[in-house]
Amino acid sequence: MNKLCADDAARSPDFLSDDSFFFTSPWKSIVTQGCFTTLDTPAWQGHDLQSELQKKVRSAFVEARESGIDKPLLVGAIPFDTRQPSALFIPQRCKYFSRQQRVTMAEQAMAGPLPVITGRQVIPEKDAFMAMVAQAAEATAQPELDKVVLSRLFDITTSTPVKAYAMMDRLMALNPTSYHFHVPLADGGTLLGASPELLLRKTGNHFSSLPLAGSARRDDSSDDADRAVGERLMYSQKDRYEHRLVTEAMQAVLQSRSHSLMVPEKPDLITTSALWHLATPIEGEVSSSTENALSLACLLHPTPALSGYPHELARQWIERLEPFDRQLFGGIVGWCDEQGDGEWVVTIRCATLAGNRIRLFAGAGIVPASSPEAEWHETGVKLSTMMKVFGLQ
Numbered sequence: 001m002n003k004l005c006a007d008d009a010a011r012s013p014d015f016l017s018d019d020s021f022f023f024t025s026p027w028k029s030i031v032t033q034g035c036f037t038t039l040d041t042p043a044w045q046g047h048d049l050q051s052e053l054q055k056k057v058r059s060a061f062v063e064a065r066e067s068g069i070d071k072p073l074l075v076g077a078i079p080f081d082t083r084q085p086s087a088l089f090i091p092q093r094c095k096y097f098s099r100q101q102r103v104t105m106a107e108q109a110m111a112g113p114l115p116v117i118t119g120r121q122v123i124p125e126k127d128a129f130m131a132m133v134a135q136a137a138e139a140t141a142q143p144e145l146d147k148v149v150l151s152r153l154f155d156i157t158t159s160t161p162v163k164a165y166a167m168m169d170r171l172m173a174l175n176p177t178s179y180h181f182h183v184p185l186a187d188g189g190t191l192l193g194a195s196p197e198l199l200l201r202k203t204g205n206h207f208s209s210l211p212l213a214g215s216a217r218r219d220d221s222s223d224d225a226d227r228a229v230g231e232r233l234m235y236s237q238k239d240r241y242e243h244r245l246v247t248e249a250m251q252a253v254l255q256s257r258s259h260s261l262m263v264p265e266k267p268d269l270i271t272t273s274a275l276w277h278l279a280t281p282i283e284g285e286v287s288s289s290t291e292n293a294l295s296l297a298c299l300l301h302p303t304p305a306l307s308g309y310p311h312e313l314a315r316q317w318i319e320r321l322e323p324f325d326r327q328l329f330g331g332i333v334g335w336c337d338e339q340g341d342g343e344w345v346v347t348i349r350c351a352t353l354a355g356n357r358i359r360l361f362a363g364a365g366i367v368p369a370s371s372p373e374a375e376w377h378e379t380g381v382k383l384s385t386m387m388k389v390f391g392l393q
Contacts, residue, residue: 015033015095016031017033018163018165018184019033019034020182021076021089021091021184022168023179023181023334023335023343024099024103024172024179024180024181025099025201025343028096029096029097029098030335031094031097032073032091032093032094033091034092035089035090035092036060036067036069036072036089036090036092037060038088038089038186039053039057039060039086039089039090040088040186041053041085042082042084042086043078043086043301044082046078046294046298047295047298047299049290049292053298054295057074057088057294057336060072060074060090061338064090065338069092072337072338073335073336073337074294074335075334076088076089077328077332078297078331079326079327079331080302080306080307080328080329080331080347081326102172103172103173103176106168106169106172107172107176109173110173110174112166112169116159116160117156117157117158117159117390117391118157118158119157120155120156120392122153122155123153123155124323129150129375129376129379130373132150133150133364133370133371135321136148136150136321136366137366137368137370137372140308140366140368140370141368145308145314145317146245146309147242147304147308147309147367148307148308148314148318148321149307149330149364149366150321150322150363150364150375151322152363153324153359153361154359154360154361154362155357155358155360156357156358156390158356158358160356161355161356162353162358164190164192165190167192167353168192170389171192171193171194171389172194174388174389175194175273175349175385178196178272178349179197179198180192180193180194181193181195181333181345181350183333185352188354189352189354190352190353191328191333192351192353193347193351194350194385194386195333195348195349196270196348197211197212197305197345197348198344199211199332199334199344199346200297200300200342200344201293201342201343201344202292202296202343204341205259205285205289205291206284206285207283207285207293208281208282208283209250209281209300210270210279210280210281210282211282211305212270212279212305212346213239213243213246213278213304214233214236214238214239214242214243214267214277214278214365215233215275215276215278215382216229216232216236217229217274217276217377217381218273218274218276230269237369238367238369238370239278240267242365243278243280245309245367246304246305246309247267247280249303249304250263250303251263253300254282254284254296254299254300257287257291257296258286258287259284259286260285261282262282262283262284263280263282267279268280272349273385274382275381290340292340293334293340293341293343294336294342294344297332297342297344301331301332301344302330302331305346306348306363307330308365308366327352328347329347329348329350330346330347330363332344332345332346348361348363348382349382350386360386362380363382364379
C-alpha cells in the first residue's frame with residue numbers, strides 16, 4: 001500500500017464521500033478520496049496497447065508517481081458505446097478493505113430513512129417495449145443476426161436530493177454477494193449498482209471472467225420450487241442458445257491473446273437475490289506480459305450479453321429501437337493498476353443519481369424464441385434489484 005493510501009488506513013471502511021470511487025469484490029475492495037487527474041478518452045480502441053487511451057493511461061501513471069503517489073490506480077467507468085467519452089480518473093488516495101466487513105456494517109446500518117418518492121416513469125411504456133422485442137425477435141430469425149439486447153429505464157423523482165453514498169448501505173445489505181460500485185461523474189451525478197457479472201479479472205498473467213446470459217426469476221415459496229426454477233433454466237433451449245452465443249464470442253476474441261484458455265462446454269447455475277443465471281467460468285493465461293486488465297476488458301466489451309451478436313449489427317438495432325442513449329448503462333466499471341492487474345464488472349443492476357432524479361436500467365437478450373411479455377417481466381425483475389434499494393416493489 002502506498003503512503004497516500006496508508007494515510008487513510010486507520011479510517012473506517014465506510015468512509016465514502018461524494019467524490020469517492022467505491023468498489024467491492026471477493027478479490028479486492030477499494031475506496032478512494034480525491035482526484036489527481038481525469039481521463040475521458042473514448043475506449044473504442046482500448047484493447048490496443050498503442051491506442052490513445054493506453055498511452056494516456058501510462059502517461060498519467062508516470063505523472064501520478066512523480067507527484068508522490070507510489071502505486072497509482074486507474075478507476076471509473078466506460079460507457080456501453082465505447083466511442084463516447086470514458087469516465088475514468090486516478091485518485092489521490094485509496095484504501096483496500098474487506099467486503100465482508102463492509103457488508104456486515106451495511107446490514108447493521110440499513111434501517112435508515114428512505115427517500116420520499118414523488119414521481120415515477122417507465123421508458124418506454126410496456127406496449128412500446130414489447131413492440132421493440134417483437135421487432136428484434138423477428139430480426140434475429142434472419143441469418144445475419146443472432147441476438148439483440150434491448151433495455152428499458154425506470155425514472156424516479158424524490159422530494160429532496162438523495163445522497164448516493166447514503167444508499168450504499170441498503171444496496172450492499174440487500175445484495176451482499178454482488179460487486180458493489182459508486183462512481184462519481186463529471187456532471188456531479190453518481191453511478192451506483194450491485195453487479196453480479198465479472199467481465200475481467202487479471203492478476204499477473206492469469207485472467208478470469210464469469211459471463212452471465214439466460215436468467216429466470218427465483219421462487220421464494222419454497223426451496224424445492226426455487227431449485228426447480230434453476231433446473232428449468234439449465235435445460236431451457238432458448239436460454240442455453242443465448243448463453244452459448246456469449247461464451248463462443250468471448251472465446252473467439254480471447255483466443256488470439258491467450259497462451260492458454262479454458263471455457264467449459266456446460267454453464268453453471270448461480271443466484272442473486274432475485275434471479276437464477278446461467279454462468280460460465282472462463283480462465284486463461286495471457287500470451288504477452290504487456291497485456292493489462294484494461295486492454296483485456298476493452299477487448300471483451302461489450303460482450304453479446306450486453307449488445308448482441310454480431311456486435312456491430314446488434315448495436316445498429318439497439319440505436320434504431322431504444323428511445324434513449326444508454327451512456328454508462330451496459331458499460332463496465334472497475335480499476336487497473338500500473339502493473340496491469342485489475343478487475344472490471346458489467347454495469348448492470350445499476351442506477352444514476354443526480355439530485356432528486358434517479359434513473360434505473362435493465363436489459364434482456366432477444367433471440368428468435370423470445371416472448372415480448374416474458375422479456376417485459378424479466379426486465380422488471382432485474383429493475384427490482386435497485387427499486388428495492390429505494391423502497392419500491
